[in-house]
Amino acid sequence: MNEYIKSLKDQLKLNVSIDKSIDFNWKYTKIAGPCSVEGPEIVDIAKKIKSLGANAFRAGAYKPCTYPILKKTNGWKEGLREEGLELLKQVKKETNLPIVTEVMDASMIDTVGEVADVFQIGTRNFQNYTLLDALGKCNTPVLLKRGTWGTIDEILGACERILIRGNRNIAICLRGVVGMPSYRHVFPSIRWAPDLMMIPALKELTNIPIIYDPSHSTGYRNFVKPIAKAAIAAGADGWIIECHPNPDQSISDAAQAIDYHTLNEIINE
């Protein structure tokens, strides 16, 4: 075991998350879907995505935005919210795909839990300890998204909060991090840097499954496929990808959404 991690363990600071004897039951995971639930067409989108080979469906009913005065397109206001959850229930009923969707606050766990098969913790809430502690007491699987600033210690510490409260069904979702501005001007939609080295780094310390998010790693659809393939080559257990029937028309995150054709290539090539 790594010396520094060993010292944390000896100080009883890290305990469960580096116990490789725990068997985490995530299998090779291919999660796809649009950034947000945008309307009733979500059901057909999910059917199509299932037909391409994805084995779980993602879409946000609650969609935190940087700016609070929101676009009103389609009645959408930081997500369709309760209406979005109803649509996700229909997706589940008609496709039987497990639903991965974000819960933004401890007070929403019951409501979102009526449809979510996997609770996603969003990047902004990576260290929202009230939320993490509450999800530690659930039985529902949790997909913890790395904050754009999260170091390896902070990732393990956040997992630990959930694990020690009893919920051992977690996976880490790696995504782009804050980094040097290598692409500015040339590819203006790129805001973060993928950090694929975190895959073998976490694998060396823990057996918590790792799901890679090439959409929020790249910010630009042309790079989603090569980075998805690279993540699997580096040892990731699966991926989560934003896919939209008309990527440019996505209400949120349009620049990074891929079309069905590309999703098909990623799954079946």
Add this chain to the structure above:
Amino acid sequence: MNEYIKSLKDQLKLNVSIDKSIDFNWKYTKIAGPCSVEGPEIVDIAKKIKSLGANAFRAGAYKPCTYPILKKTNGWKEGLREEGLELLKQVKKETNLPIVTEVMDASMIDTVGEVADVFQIGTRNFQNYTLLDALGKCNTPVLLKRGTWGTIDEILGACERILIRGNRNIAICLRGVVGMPSYRHVFPSIRWAPDLMMIPALKELTNIPIIYDPSHSTGYRNFVKPIAKAAIAAGADGWIIECHPNPDQSISDAAQAIDYHTLNEIINE
């Protein structure tokens, strides 16, 4: 007005935070105190700090930690919590100093609000939107700490969430951000990089007051004084500093705590 910001304003995305006609009533602010409320000696510490010239007192009753299995020194468990709030009430009664202390979750607003004159939003909760939205409906002043990853757009967007709900008594607390590892090995307690350029950058766009935190910018006590002076020279409206009677004995953040002597130099030199 800056073109990009103007375009946000024209899209009704940013509105209040760049309205320079609003009068924010923070004056030159000198906030000092230990990282955490550690015990009853907090009252004497506050008296001493007041005598040196500080005009507000800081100390955390709730103290989020990266690792969840906590040090038990002094009965302290991610802060003394409710017991810590009681001690802060005593500080207020005996020193009449305004109390600046962290609220970690919307559900704690009433409890913490019994003693807090200023609610501090911690770095980890910089984009905890449930918390921000709830504080927007309070009358209590809010000190919003920049996340270690926060861009200037994200800072303005977070302010906006609070302002548009009616609470206009806010200030931005700038602290260290994620950056290149310039000091690794040589100064191992340094984890973040100060970003003093954000002071004139925000001043160009808004008149929201800016309080600088040299403690969480440097991570090393020897650099707190020069960075505090630099922040004021660059235009900050005040600072917030971690000060402890025996810095090396601080339960949390020992490496960056300064002693009374240094605080005196910062205030009175």
Add this chain to the structure above:
Amino acid sequence: MNEYIKSLKDQLKLNVSIDKSIDFNWKYTKIAGPCSVEGPEIVDIAKKIKSLGANAFRAGAYKPCTYPILKKTNGWKEGLREEGLELLKQVKKETNLPIVTEVMDASMIDTVGEVADVFQIGTRNFQNYTLLDALGKCNTPVLLKRGTWGTIDEILGACERILIRGNRNIAICLRGVVGMPSYRHVFPSIRWAPDLMMIPALKELTNIPIIYDPSHSTGYRNFVKPIAKAAIAAGADGWIIECHPNPDQSISDAAQAIDYHTLNEIINE
């Protein structure tokens, strides 16, 4: 074509490097060898590395170090220098492998050119314009290492300096860049962050071959194999890897050197 790059091209700022009609004649490249030429055993090392399937040999005769007062082990003083070049000539004679080795200054081109089949431009000299301009006038192939700070514009600009002077036989060597300190304490030998997204980004703009360096991307031998595989999955044309018979005994860069067994896995798995 990307808008920003197009504008550079329209201003005649970038010209050759984005001309996809130029045929660059690098094939799938597997360059391996120790960081430095350490002594006569280099010949046997090269034979072994060839037997494992590498198709080019790397080793530095000149080895820039951060600290100028050098280790004297083995008579080594920022490399064996001229003596090292003689040993590389022997390697070439006995193995017939092309030699990839660093030239640190324009004044050394003739001397190093007696043995080098490929001139490597080291990271520190990524923007040493006197050196780049001089190599542009040679016929020898050039492997340009990205500076740890190099943006995509700066990479293309550096290539352009060489290309417009007539030498069109170049490849870009991508390596770790300055980034956030995600691994500090836990994996202390990690100094840089791999940037695998630069592979598809450059491929979108140019057909200059891309050789990936997983050794200087990771700084830690356990991560070299997964990152080498990820680079190929993301579209790299080849890699350059530091391999040593006794990695821990490497005079330079010991922490990132892999052994023969791992090199074999990377090539033949």
Add this chain to the structure above:
Amino acid sequence: MNEYIKSLKDQLKLNVSIDKSIDFNWKYTKIAGPCSVEGPEIVDIAKKIKSLGANAFRAGAYKPCTYPILKKTNGWKEGLREEGLELLKQVKKETNLPIVTEVMDASMIDTVGEVADVFQIGTRNFQNYTLLDALGKCNTPVLLKRGTWGTIDEILGACERILIRGNRNIAICLRGVVGMPSYRHVFPSIRWAPDLMMIPALKELTNIPIIYDPSHSTGYRNFVKPIAKAAIAAGADGWIIECHPNPDQSISDAAQAIDYHTLNEIINE
């Protein structure tokens, strides 16, 4: 003494740069002038800048650019070069101001040395060891610019190369470094992040003088004054600033050039 630095010293890796007994003879330094020598009007510019209180003059005769196919404005081709040096001789004759100007390669030392009172090593050549070693054998003072990627170890190592060869008349020029993209979109000319903490960090380890460059730290003229003031408050020994009679008309680095009025405020406020 810091433990890590002590270990370097004990291994004889760092020696001279941390010897506080050496007396470096730079005094409070105010270096100003345009980015490049643009033409004969440079003499009048220097007279004006002297009248405002600057005590040294800067202007590049050689001006490395990212893109090699150059602007031809004014006959300027990566600087006026030899013609620029002649103009600087005239400046020196008519104003008696010491001339600070860049030398880009060891082979140019004699030519540039005919006019330079201080050799500036540019950012791109921060670790051009042939150049550093050659300047170590001169008597002319050297202003070593930090590379945008330079850690504190690398800064001290680069100084050491010059110092151990005998030239003890050096100063470190701190400028912006690679960092997180906090200002993108909003202030598009900002490319780097100021790192003012490096001032007290270096002061703790060495008495080599520190000259701060607020122009290349900010990339935007409105922030030059507050950052210049902050640098002095943090302990810098002086500054070097880009100033132009018509900032927007500067051939190079227009966005960060300040006018005479602002220079006057910085010097005399």
